[in-house]
Amino acid sequence: QKEVEQDPGPLSVPEGAIVSLNCTYSNSAFQYFMWYRQYSRKGPELLMYTYSSGNKEDGRFTAQVDKSSKYISLFIRDSQPSDSATYLCAMSAYSGGSNYKLTFGKGTLLTVNP
Amino acid sequence: KAGVTQTPRYLIKTRGQQVTLSCSPISGHRSVSWYQQTPGQGLQFLFEYFSETQRNKGNFPGRFSGRQFSNSRSEMNVSTLELGDSALYLCASSLPTSGRGNEQFFGPGTRLTVL
Numbered sequence: 001q002k003e004v005e006q007d008p009g010p011l012s013v014p015e016g017a018i019v020s021l022n023c024t025y026s027n028s029a030f031q032y033f034m035w036y037r038q039y040s041r042k043g044p045e046l047l048m049y050t051y052s053s054g055n056k057e058d059g060r061f062t063a064q065v066d067k068s069s070k071y072i073s074l075f076i077r078d079s080q081p082s083d084s085a086t087y088l089c090a091m092s093a094y095s096g097g098s099n100y101k102l103t104f105g106k107g108t109l110l111t112v113n114p
Numbered sequence: 115k116a117g118v119t120q121t122p123r124y125l126i127k128t129r130g131q132q133v134t135l136s137c138s139p140i141s142g143h144r145s146v147s148w149y150q151q152t153p154g155q156g157l158q159f160l161f162e163y164f165s166e167t168q169r170n171k172g173n174f175p176g177r178f179s180g181r182q183f184s185n186s187r188s189e190m191n192v193s194t195l196e197l198g199d200s201a202l203y204l205c206a207s208s209l210p211t212s213g214r215g216n217e218q219f220f221g222p223g224t225r226l227t228v229l
Contacts, residue, residue, distance in 0.1 A: 032217070034217065036220075041225075043118075043204050043206075043220035043221050043222045043223045044157075044204070044220045045220065046217065046218075046219065088156075088157065090218075099169060099170070101170065102147075102159075102218060106155075106157075107156055107157075
């Protein structure tokens with residue numbers, strides 16, 4: 001079983017839809033959870049960062065972490081064509097000293113159609 | 115504050131050649147990580163450097179190597195290129211003592227094509 005599982009999609013939605021992107025994980029040592037957005041031919045950019053279980057909201061984006069179920073989600077409200085990108089989940093576990101090991105999901109390709 | 119920069123952005127090589135990629139981290143960031151990204155495998159961790167020392171290493175053959183300089187700039191080298199090395203190579207920098215679990219900031223990547 002992979003440490004981080006993410007449905008690769010592709011996911012295609014109409015403009016204005018609510019989008020739900022999800023990742024599951026098996027390593028209970030993961031403490032920090034991130035979502036990255038990657039536009040075509042660009043590097044990933046950090047979108048959301050969370051530490052504890054619960055919800056974190058930033059504009060149209062909400063990150064949700066459920067540590068008991070080992071499940072994280074990213075919700076996008078009122079999706080826009082400019083949200084079309086690959087979304088990668090990432091999570092890190094402490095590995096000694098000031099060292100954290102970061103593990104990425106494979107990414108979900110999202111297309112928002114006008 | 116300037117972001118992570120990578121050079122070159124695009125590179126075409128032939129099998130058997132070697133290549134060196136360069137990365138300049140965000141000012142003040144001392145940790146640099148390298149990743150290989152392909153459509154089939156996603157982001158795969160190559161190695162991480164901190165204070166000129168390799169701190170972590172992924173499961174790649176010895177043909178992949180790197181180094182970090184005293185100004186935190188890093189280079190990655192791939193020797194004896196194979197067709198399967200065609201990929202986007204991403205560099206990411208982080209503040210390892212930020213208390214934010216190795217939150218990383220990525221550069222735009224170097225697109226390597228091996229013919």
